[in-house]
Amino acid sequence: MNARLPSANGHPLTLQRALDVLTEHGYRLTSPRRTVVEAVLRHSRPFTAEQLVAELPAIGRATVYRTLEILASVDLLTRLLQPDGHPAYVVGQPGHRHHLVCSACGVVVAFTRCPVEDLVRELTRDTEFAIHGHHLEVFGLCPTCQSTTHLTPPN
Ligand SMILES: [Zn+2]
Numbered sequence: 001m002n003a004r005l006p007s008a009n010g011h012p013l014t015l016q017r018a019l020d021v022l023t024e025h026g027y028r029l030t031s032p033r034r035t036v037v038e039a040v041l042r043h044s045r046p047f048t049a050e051q052l053v054a055e056l057p058a059i060g061r062a063t064v065y066r067t068l069e070i071l072a073s074v075d076l077l078t079r080l081l082q083p084d085g086h087p088a089y090v091v092g093q094p095g096h097r098h099h100l101v102c103s104a105c106g107v108v109v110a111f112t113r114c115p116v117e118d119l120v121r122e123l124t125r126d127t128e129f130a131i132h133g134h135h136l137e138v139f140g141l142c143p144t145c146q147s148t149t150h151l152t153p154p155n
């Protein structure tokens, strides 16, 4: 972990809180589902569904994917695109948020100020679309990776 950066989402999400949110939304806490939630919470950086499938050989692929969908639908997971364009998930407290992602090490800083709100209002007015979502990821090099890059000789 990088001590110089705040943790991914300020307050780490506990297993109990995650399970509570699921029950509040009416989802049954089957044992495989619980196992997937536990595995998800171990990730402080973005991870892919296939990564989780590989970590949980005892759980079926369909259950992993379904549970990730459920966690995303209750906002415990946010879908984001990695610098390489591949979709990934990042865990956090429920609520609308965006992410700053280090393209070298994958460390994530969440921010809740949504810079897209005004644009969404304007687009709704101008196009009469019923807009129901948007994605915004910001990529860069975290302070640690910036100093590592300085030390790496050019090849
Ligand atoms: Zn980094």
Ligand SMILES: [Zn+2]
Binding pocket: 096, 097, 098, 114, 115, 116, 117, 134, 136
């Ligand atoms: Zn937003």
